[in-house]
Amino acid sequence: xxxxxxxxxxxxxxxxxxxxxxxxxxxxxxxxxxxxxxxxxxxxxxxxxxxxxxxxxxxxxxxxxxxxxxxxxxxxxxxxxxxxxxxxxxxxxxxxxxxxxxxxxxxxxxxxxxxxxxxxxxxxxxxxxxxxxxxxxxxxxxxxxxxxxxxxxxxxxxxxxxxxxxxxxxxxxxxxxxxxxxxxxxxxxxxxxxxxxxxxxxxxxxxxxxxxxxxxxxxxxxxxxxxxxxxxxxxxxxxxxxxxxxxxxxxxxxxxxxxxxxxxxxxxxxxxxxxxxxxxxxxxxxxxxxxxxxxxxxxxxxxxxxxxxxxxxxxxxxxxxxxxxxxxxxxxxxxxxxxxxxxxxxxxxxxxxxxxxxxxxxxxxxxxxxxxxxxxxxxxxxxxxxxxxxxxxxxxxxxxxxxxxxxxxx
Ligand code: ASP
Ligand code: MG
Numbered sequence: 001x002x003x004x005x006x007x008x009x010x011x012x013x014x015x016x017x018x019x020x021x022x023x024x025x026x027x028x029x030x031x032x033x034x035x036x037x038x039x040x041x042x043x044x045x046x047x048x049x050x051x052x053x054x055x056x057x058x059x060x061x062x063x064x065x066x067x068x069x070x071x072x073x074x075x076x077x078x079x080x081x082x083x084x085x086x087x088x089x090x091x092x093x094x095x096x097x098x099x100x101x102x103x104x105x106x107x108x109x110x111x112x113x114x115x116x117x118x119x120x121x122x123x124x125x126x127x128x129x130x131x132x133x134x135x136x137x138x139x140x141x142x143x144x145x146x147x148x149x150x151x152x153x154x155x156x157x158x159x160x161x162x163x164x165x166x167x168x169x170x171x172x173x174x175x176x177x178x179x180x181x182x183x184x185x186x187x188x189x190x191x192x193x194x195x196x197x198x199x200x201x202x203x204x205x206x207x208x209x210x211x212x213x214x215x216x217x218x219x220x221x222x223x224x225x226x227x228x229x230x231x232x233x234x235x236x237x238x239x240x241x242x243x244x245x246x247x248x249x250x251x252x253x254x255x256x257x258x259x260x261x262x263x264x265x266x267x268x269x270x271x272x273x274x275x276x277x278x279x280x281x282x283x284x285x286x287x288x289x290x291x292x293x294x295x296x297x298x299x300x301x302x303x304x305x306x307x308x309x310x311x312x313x314x315x316x317x318x319x320x321x322x323x324x325x326x327x328x329x330x331x332x333x334x335x336x337x338x339x340x341x342x343x344x345x346x347x348x349x350x351x352x353x354x355x356x357x358x359x360x361x362x363x364x365x366x367x368x369x370x371x372x373x374x375x376x377x378x379x380x381x382x383x384x385x386x387x388x389x390x391x392x393x394x395x396x397x398x399x400x401x402x403x404x405x406x407x408x409x410x
Contacts, residue, residue: 001166002034002124006134006156009043010173011230012076015083021171021230022083025129029089034124036163038134038156039080041072046135046149062107066136066146070096073133073152081131091129094119096136096144101155103137103145110137110145112154112217115162132159153214161221168218168225169236170210175229176237177202177209179401180254184389187402191252192235195242198252201344201378205255215239242346250354251399252345256392258385260290261313262338262370264305265320267330270297274327278304281319287312291340291373291382301330305371307382310336338370339388342380343395355379361398367391 005025012018028035049069053060077093084091100116123130134152137145147154153170160168176190177199194202196219203212209227218225218239228236268274275294282289287308295303308316313334320332348354358379362369367390371382383391396402 002036002163003028004036004038004156004160004163004165004168006038006152006168006170007040007230008152008170008172009040009045011171012039012041012080013043015079017230018076018080018083022080022087022089024230025084026087026089029129035129036120036124036159036165037080037129037131038152038159039073039076039131040134040152041069041076045072045075063143066107066110066144070133070136070144070146073135077131077133084129084131089129090127091131092123093131093133094123095133097138097142099130099132099159101132101137101158103139103147105139105141105143105145107143107145109148110139112137112147112158115158117162120159120163148211148213150211151213153211154217157214157217157221157223157225160223161217165223168223170225170227171230172209172227173229173231174209174227175232175234176227177207177239177253179252180392180396181207181256184256185254185393185396187393187396189401189403190234191237193238193240193243194252195346196239197242197377198344198346199239201342201375202253202255205340205342205344205378205380206257206259207253207255210239248347248350249400250345250347250351250357251343251395251401252347253343254392254395254399254401255342255344256339256388257342258339258388259310260307260338260340260382261310261316262291262305262307262335262382263313263316263320264303264333264335265324265329265331266303266333267301268304268324269328270300270302275304277327278320278323279306281323282308282316285315285319287316287319291371291380293371293373307338307340307371337385338382339385339391340380340382341388341391341395342378343399344378346377348377348379357398358395361394362391365390365394 081091081093103110134155178188180188182188225239367387
């Protein structure tokens with residue numbers, strides 16, 4: 001088998017941990033697998049490097065930032081190759097430009113355009129374990145680029161796709177993808193499998209296990225991802241194409257995000273063009289809008305409510321005050337005291353009444369819903385922040401996701 005393994009920052013945090021993953025790599029090698037290993041920088045290193053640059057000036061040159069932050073992964077690649085060779089396992093590091101991971105030129109958030117795998121393949125054919133630093137690439141002109149925070153996941157999936165690997169294993173500090181954040185919901189369970197679509201929704205709703213772009217990549221090229229812990233020997237979670245025999249509950253996971261603010265523009269004249277006015281102002285300012293609700297019009301006036309990331313809250317509020325003045329709206333209000341609770345699952349497509357069940361679970365807990373948004377496989381409700389965690393637990397129980405719930409039903 002050809003396996004791509006990616007090790008995250010906590011898995012390579014010091015020499016002892018690097019030695020322990022080297023032993024795991026050698027085990028896989030002894031079973032005759034070909035291995036490409038993608039590594040992150042040591043935990044905290046990327047932040048440390050960014051802080052150094054930002055202590056020089058507020059907006060460091062982005063080309064130079066990429067030269068700087070890509071070193072974190074380079075150091076670990078060399079240390080891992082040295083460790084493997086010292087354990088008598090032939091290994092070789094290939095940096096982004098040597099492995100020919102070609103990206104566009106958008107420094108600090110580059111996108112991979114192709115990988116010319118010749119050098120990697122010839123090293124593999126010589127029996128070497130190939131170690132590649134994640135997060136980095138090279139543009140057509142030879143400049144070093146990086147793929148955005150968490151980008152090593154995407155490096156690994158892209159390499160697995162280019163090399164047609166059998167599987168891409170992502171080793172991290174959790175032992176898989178859970179039905180909810182175990183820190184909030186102690187009855188959360190590890191999932192054996194989850195589809196690409198569900199993982200994409202979960203990642204964009206705040207589950208931090210995988211970088212969203214890596215899941216998009218995996219879905220596009222149909223690369224199965226196995227998320228595992230580098231500290232324990234569990235089975236992990238397989239992120240893969242939807243299969244017919246997948247355990248099909250109504251809901252696969254419950255997520256929670258408390259980093260959004262709600263903005264309401266009230267008593268807006270209800271006539272064509274107003275929504276476009278509001279949302280064009282926001283998109284011109286590069287502000288991403290999430291949930292949008294427009295009330296039914298009363299006497300030709302309406303209220304428009306939407307949510308944005310907390311980081312954009314104040315800016316969006318100021319913009320809305322300007323827009324309100326122009327279009328003749330009565331007032332603008334901002335509420336940071338909210339949480340967004342979502343349920344995700346392919347099962348929603350075939351089970352009726354999932355939304356009404358969600359709403360009645362929240363009602364039973366006395367939780368008021370302030371806004372709702374849905375997609376084919378997701379329903380999100382905005383609630384008061386203090387009820388967010390309670391909502392997660394209540395939904396987790398009601399949709400049969402608690403530990404042991406499946407067995408009990410039989
Ligand atoms: N070292 C980079 C980061 O901290 C990339 C990664 O770890 O995936 O964002
Ligand atoms: Mg990471």
